[in-house]
Amino acid sequence: TSTPPPHLDFRAFVDALRSDDDLADINAEVDPNLEVAAVTRRAYELQSKAPLFHNIKGAHDGLFRILGASGGLSSDPQFPYRRLVRHVGLSPNASLGDFIDKMLSAKGKPGIPPVHVETGPCKENKLFGNDIDLTKLPAPLLNKADGGNYIQTMGINIVQHPTKAWVNWSIARAMVLDKTRMVGLIMKPQHIARIYAQWMESGKDMPFAIALGAPPIAVMASSMPLPEGVTESEYVGALCGEPLELVKCETNDLYVPARSEIVIEGTVSITERAKEGPFGEMHGYSFLDEELMEPIYNVAAITYRSGNAILPISVPGRATGPDETHTLIGTLASAEIRQLLQENGLPVLNVFTPYETQVIWAAVQVDRKKLWELETNAEEFCRKIGQLVFRRKCGMQIHRLLIVGDDIDPFNFKDVIWSYASRCRPGMDEYHFEDVAAYPLVPYMSHGPGAKLTGGKVVANCLLPHEYKQEQMWVTCDFENGYPEEIKERVLRRWSDFGL
Numbered sequence: 001t002s003t004p005p006p007h008l009d010f011r012a013f014v015d016a017l018r019s020d021d022d023l024a025d026i027n028a029e030v031d032p033n034l035e036v037a038a039v040t041r042r043a044y045e046l047q048s049k050a051p052l053f054h055n056i057k058g059a060h061d062g063l064f065r066i067l068g069a070s071g072g073l074s075s076d077p078q079f080p081y082r083r084l085v086r087h088v089g090l091s092p093n094a095s096l097g098d099f100i101d102k103m104l105s106a107k108g109k110p111g112i113p114p115v116h117v118e119t120g121p122c123k124e125n126k127l128f129g130n131d132i133d134l135t136k137l138p139a140p141l142l143n144k145a146d147g148g149n150y151i152q153t154m155g156i157n158i159v160q161h162p163t164k165a166w167v168n169w170s171i172a173r174a175m176v177l178d179k180t181r182m183v184g185l186i187m188k189p190q191h192i193a194r195i196y197a198q199w200m201e202s203g204k205d206m207p208f209a210i211a212l213g214a215p216p217i218a219v220m221a222s223s224m225p226l227p228e229g230v231t232e233s234e235y236v237g238a239l240c241g242e243p244l245e246l247v248k249c250e251t252n253d254l255y256v257p258a259r260s261e262i263v264i265e266g267t268v269s270i271t272e273r274a275k276e277g278p279f280g281e282m283h284g285y286s287f288l289d290e291e292l293m294e295p296i297y298n299v300a301a302i303t304y305r306s307g308n309a310i311l312p313i314s315v316p317g318r319a320t321g322p323d324e325t326h327t328l329i330g331t332l333a334s335a336e337i338r339q340l341l342q343e344n345g346l347p348v349l350n351v352f353t354p355y356e357t358q359v360i361w362a363a364v365q366v367d368r369k370k371l372w373e374l375e376t377n378a379e380e381f382c383r384k385i386g387q388l389v390f391r392r393k394c395g396m397q398i399h400r401l402l403i404v405g406d407d408i409d410p411f412n413f414k415d416v417i418w419s420y421a422s423r424c425r426p427g428m429d430e431y432h433f434e435d436v437a438a439y440p441l442v443p444y445m446s447h448g449p450g451a452k453l454t455g456g457k458v459v460a461n462c463l464l465p466h467e468y469k470q471e472q473m474w475v476t477c478d479f480e481n482g483y484p485e486e487i488k489e490r491v492l493r494r495w496s497d498f499g500l
C-alpha cells in the first residue's frame, strides 16, 4: 500500500521534515544520558532543525533511534509554524489561527470510528516476558534533575473506560522504573485519571497501551482537552474525513495505530505506586523536592517497526524557543477555550496562550462591535468569562486570562502586552478567582505562598470602559495606524531611496 500522508504516518512526517530541510540527520553516536536531551533543548531554543539521532549509544535490535523537537518551531523563520501544521496536513504558510481552526473543524460533526486491520508496521517485531528489559533500552535522561529516564513523553497513552464505550487518548509522562515496569503521572482532572479511578472502583488493574511515533494528527488530538466521553480516535477520523487504521494489542483488548513506531502495552496497577519525578516540566522548573507517588505501569509486551524504530521525545522547559508542552498543550487548550466561549454566545474571535507566559496566560480576543450589543461592562463580562473558563477542564492550565480587543493580535505577544500594560488598571481591572481548581504544576501554586490546589486565577480586563459601548477614542500611534494610506504608500515606495 502507498505510504499515507505525513499527518497520518510518523515516518512520512519525518520524511516531510527532511524534504522541508527542517530535519538534521545525526549519524554520530550520541549518549541518551543527557546529551540527546541537551541537543534537543538547544534545538528548541535556537529554533533549529529537528534532530533525528540515528546512532544512540546502547541501542540494539532496532530499538531505537530518537527524534527530538517534533513539535518545535520550524527552522525557517518565514514559516515558523510549518513543522506544527504538518501534523494536521495544512500548507507550510498556515498560521496558528489556521491550526486552531483545523483542530476545531470537526466540532459538531459525528465521529468516524477507527477501522481494525489485521496487522501493520508496529507488529513487525514483538518482545514478551523475559525479552523485555526497559533498563537495557536507551531511554533518555532529559534533565540533570530528573528522577528517572523518561521513555514516554511524546507517545499516546491509550486507556478504555471499564464500562462506557470511551477510549481516551492523551499524553502523560512515564519513566523507566525497572526491567518490566514504568511509573507515570496520572493527574486529576485529566481523563486518564478519571478512567483510572473507574478501574480502581472495578477492582481490576487498568489495561494500557502507549503508542510512540503515532500518526501526528492523533498526537494533536491526544494533547487536546476534548470533552469527557469523546473518543479521540473518532474525533481524528472526523478531522480527516476517514477512519484511522488500528491493530489490536497483543496482551489486552486495546487498539493502537497500525503504523506506530513503538507500542508498549500492559496494565497500570490500581494498588502499587512508586516514586515518580522530579521531571523538568512545562513551566521551566524542576523542583528538587518533587515527591510524587504515582501508579506503576506493568509492561507485558513491546512491539515495534523494523528498520530501526524511532522514539519521539519532548524535552520540556523554558519556552525561550517553545517545546511541545507549549506549542501543543497551550495551543490546543486555546482551541477548546475558544470553542467553549463561542458556544456560550460570547463575541470571542480567538484565544491564544503566549509562549512568553509559559502558556500560563491566555489572551481572549473580543469582537468589540459585537460586544457593544451585549450592553455589558468589564466586571460582568470578565466574571462571566472567568466562571466559564476556570470551571472547565480546558481552562485547567490557564491562570490569567487577558481580555483584549480586535485591534490586538492574540498571536502577537507585543500586541497583547501593550494592551495589558496600558489599559488594565491595577486594583480595578482584574477579577480574581480563589475558589476554582488550580493547575498544580504552576510554580507559584506548587511552591507558592498560598493553597496549592485552588485559586490563584484572574481575568484581566484590557479594554477601556468606553470600548464596551463605542468606537475607540484614540488613534494608535504606530506606522500601520498613525498615517493615511497615501503617506504610507509614498514612504514604502521611497524607503529604499532613503537608504534606511
Ligand SMILES: Cc1cc2c3c(c1C)C(C)(C)C[C@H]1C[C@@H](C)[C@]4(C(=O)NC(=O)N=C4N2C[C@H](O)[C@H](O)[C@H](O)COP(=O)(O)O)N31
Pocket (backbone or CB within 6 Å): 152, 153, 154, 168, 169, 170, 171, 172, 173, 174, 185, 186, 187, 189, 190, 191, 192, 222, 223, 224, 225, 226, 282, 314, 315, 316, 324, 325, 328, 329
Ligand atoms: C503534549 C504534551 C502534553 C502533556 C505532557 C507532555 C506533552 C509533550 C509531556 C509528557 C512532555 C510533559 C507532561 C506535562 C504534563 C501536563 C503531561 C503529563 O505528564 N500529565 C498530564 O496529565 N498531561 C500532560 N500533558 C497534557 C495532556 O496531554 C493534555 O492536557 C490533554 O488534553 C490530556 O488529554 P485528556 O483531555 O484526554 O485528558 N505531559
Ligand SMILES: [K+]
Pocket (backbone or CB within 6 Å): 169, 170, 171, 221, 222, 223, 224, 225, 226, 232
Ligand atoms: K486528549
Ligand SMILES: [Mn+2]
Pocket (backbone or CB within 6 Å): 168, 169, 170, 191, 225, 226, 227, 228, 229, 230, 232
Ligand atoms: Mn479525552
